[in-house]
Amino acid sequence: AQKITQTQPGMFVQEKEAVTLDCTYDTSDQSYGLFWYKQPSSGEMIFLIYQGSYDEQNATEGRYSLNFQKARKSANLVISASQLGDSAMYFCAMRPGPNTNAGKSTFGDGTTLTVKP
Amino acid sequence: DTGVSQNPRHKITKRGQNVTFRCDPISEHNRLYWYRQTLGQGPEFLTYFQNEAQLEKSRLLSDRFSAERPKGSFSTLEIQRTEQGDSAMYLCASSPTGMRGEQYFGPGTRLTVT
Numbered sequence: 001a002q003k004i005t006q007t008q009p010g011m012f013v014q015e016k017e018a019v020t021l022d023c024t025y026d027t028s029d030q031s032y033g034l035f036w037y038k039q040p041s042s043g044e045m046i047f048l049i050y051q052g053s054y055d056e057q058n059a060t061e062g063r064y065s066l067n068f069q070k071a072r073k074s075a076n077l078v079i080s081a082s083q084l085g086d087s088a089m090y091f092c093a094m095r096p097g098p099n100t101n102a103g104k105s106t107f108g109d110g111t112t113l114t115v116k117p
Numbered sequence: 118d119t120g121v122s123q124n125p126r127h128k129i130t131k132r133g134q135n136v137t138f139r140c141d142p143i144s145e146h147n148r149l150y151w152y153r154q155t156l157g158q159g160p161e162f163l164t165y166f167q168n169e170a171q172l173e174k175s176r177l178l179s180d181r182f183s184a185e186r187p188k189g190s191f192s193t194l195e196i197q198r199t200e201q202g203d204s205a206m207y208l209c210a211s212s213p214t215g216m217r218g219e220q221y222f223g224p225g226t227r228l229t230v231t
Contacts, residue, residue, distance in 0.1 A: 004159075033217060033218055035219055035220075037220075037222075042224075043206070043224060043225055044222060044223070044224045044225070045160070045208065045210070045220075045222035046222075047219045047220065047221060050217045050219055052216070052217070091159050091160070093159075095218050104150065104162040104165055104173060104175075105150075105162070105218075105220060106162070107152075107159030107160045107161075108159050109157070109158055109159045110157075110158075110159050
């Protein structure tokens with residue numbers, strides 16, 4: 001069984017500063033995918049970034065980067081140059097196995113990020 | 118826009134009634150997922166389709182829940198004999214079969230059982 005742990009219920013960051021949201025995971029699979037999603041107050045979940053378990057380099061997507069430490073089973077999201085629009089709930093998720101056999105994703109309980117002006 | 122759509126967006130029903138939700142995925146995606154989300158929690162997996170085949174169903178789901186995806190296009194989620202504990206946001210997501218498997222979510226259907 002897969003488990004995602006997000007230990008920060010809430011985080012605050014000053015506008016234009018960087019922030020790290022923590023995520024640790026537990027799985028016995030050798031192949032898996034890790035994702036971060038953003039859920040604004042409007043409710044619709046938005047895919048942000050993906051990291052495959054065999055990817056040697058950390059994923060980056062614009063202002064988002066994923067700090068992947070496989071041995072520690074952590075996949076932290078780093079948001080650089082925070083903007084007011086980044087205020088939202090952020091979820092870490094994991095897909096077991098290679099995507100050819102992909103089933104459900106397991107989600108953490110989320111971190112609420114508030115960006116202060 | 119060709120994103121995931123869900124209808125209705127809100128549903129209020131009395132305990133014991135049946136409700137049905139619809140999800141229209143992104144047209145080229147052959148995977149479709151249903152999740153349930155309660156306030157302050159992450160999405161909880163309910164069931165998953167690849168084309169028209171229902172490949173996985175959560176053990177947490179009682180027999181009151183059923184889902185279909187006829188012809189591998191839209192999907193419906195039915196809850197029979199609703200209970201107050203069924204009150205939640207029901208999310209649908211679709212996913213392409215590429216290397217990543219990221220999911221694209223609809224806006225959700227908020228169910229309130231009175």
